[in-house]
Amino acid sequence: MAAATAAGFLFGPLRSTSVRTFRTLPADRPDPDTLPDWCDVDVRSIPAVPEWCIETFSDPGDAVIDPFAGFGTTIAAVDRLDRDGYGIERDPRRVAYVRDRVEHPRRVVVGDARDGRSAFITDASADREGFISSDGSKRKSLINGDDDEEDHEGGGVDPPSFDLCCTAPPFMLDWMDTDPFEGYDADGSYEAYLDDATVAFEAIADLLAPDAVAAVEVSNVRFGPGVSTLAWDLADAVDDADGLRFRTEIVLGFEDGDGRVEDDVDRDDGSRVDAGNRAVDAADDDRTWSPETGRYGYGYDHCYCLVFDRDA
Numbered sequence: 524m525a526a527a528t529a530a531g532f533l534f535g536p537l538r539s540t541s542v543r544t545f546r547t548l549p550a551d552r553p554d555p556d557t558l559p560d561w562c563d564v565d566v567r568s569i570p571a572v573p574e575w576c577i578e579t580f581s582d583p584g585d586a587v588i589d590p591f592a593g594f595g596t597t598i599a600a601v602d603r604l605d606r607d608g609y610g611i612e613r614d615p616r617r618v619a620y621v622r623d624r625v626e627h628p629r630r631v632v633v634g635d636a637r638d639g640r641s642a643f644i645t646d647a648s649a650d651r652e653g654f655i656s657s658d659g660s661k662r663k664s665l666i667n668g669d670d671d672e673e674d675h676e677g678g679g680v681d682p683p684s685f686d687l688c689c690t691a692p693p694f695m696l697d698w699m700d701t702d703p704f705e706g707y708d709a710d711g712s713y714e715a716y717l718d719d720a721t722v723a724f725e726a727i728a729d730l731l732a733p734d735a736v737a738a739v740e741v742s743n744v745r746f747g748p749g750v751s752t753l754a755w756d757l758a759d760a761v762d763d764a765d766g767l768r769f770r771t772e773i774v775l776g777f778e779d780g781d782g783r784v785e786d787d788v789d790r791d792d793g794s795r796v797d798a799g800n801r802a803v804d805a806a807d808d809d810r811t812w813s814p815e816t817g818r819y820g821y822g823y824d825h826c827y828c829l830v831f832d833r834d835a
């Protein structure tokens with residue numbers, strides 16, 4: 524008992540003491556054709572990332588929240604892995620898209636992650652005359668299962684105590700002057716973004732069970748002038764949130780379908796893109812998250828899973 528307590532103190536919950544800090548996952552990206560027409564940017568995670576986080580940090584039957592649900596990659600993985608998925612997403616069209624694809628559409632709400640619990644209670648989609656459909660039009664009710672219009676009257680759902688937060692926040696670069704938490708439509712700054720990340724994760728921490736984990740997918744970003752150390756800065760920002768303590772980072776690398784680590788990439792014109800050089804050559808304007816590289820994106824061939832423990 525004493526040994527278990529000491530191990531728990533040093534390493535957190537026992538179910539995760541054996542987690543290695545470097546992993547290689549399949550690089551299979553979601554099919555671009557499955558994105559709706561109105562969407563001009565593919566921000567979806569490689570499904571293997573949330574799958575791995577969910578399997579590593581939760582058990583079947585656990586409740587999992589993605590407060591930046593996007594196109595629902597995490598919640599779809601939660602469904603496949605027999606956990607209970609809930610999500611918050613600010614973009615109503617993305618929410619409608621997710622609701623068409625998950626087991627419990629009503630648990631994915633239109634709202635602001637910074638509002639935490641109240642985002643579920645007030646579910647912005649419930650205030651509308653008709654729910655916004657994933658094609659951008661309005662309609663009166665949801666297609667799936669138990670989530671008819673009547674269920675939405677008067678607000679959203681009462682969220683449970685979550686066992687895992689598994690998420691990928693909106694990205695930000697240190698030279699940008701727009702606000703990712705407002706859809707990049709409002710003025711912003713990198714400092715304000717990091718402050719907002721602290722606020723959002725504090726609100727999410729409030730929804731987590733005492734031994735819960737928050738697993739955050741993020742990478743540093745090579746785009747524009749130099750490198751934004753987003754992953755490291757976000758680790759600090761989330762660690763600043765009351766209720767969450769940084770435990771470790773796990774580096775996630777990627778393999779293609781044959782198990783080969785993706786290095787150089789052949790282009791149609793016969794040239795090769797050397798991935799290593801792409802990651803260090805600051806003069807290379809072609810170092811973005813272009814899908815042609817088949818890589819993680821953002822100038823790197825790995826991302827981080829940042830792991831935080833609930834700290835009551």
Ligand SMILES: C[S@@+](CC[C@H](N)C(=O)[O-])C[C@H]1O[C@@H](n2cnc3c(N)ncnc32)[C@H](O)[C@@H]1O
Binds near residue numbers: 690
């Ligand atoms: C990196 S994407 C998540 C992608 C997701 N993992 C997927 O695979 O589809 C971040 C998402 O956070 C959403 N978002 C940005 N600010 C938000 C906020 N304040 N509250 C909730 N969601 C927000 C964005 O609209 C975007 O869909």
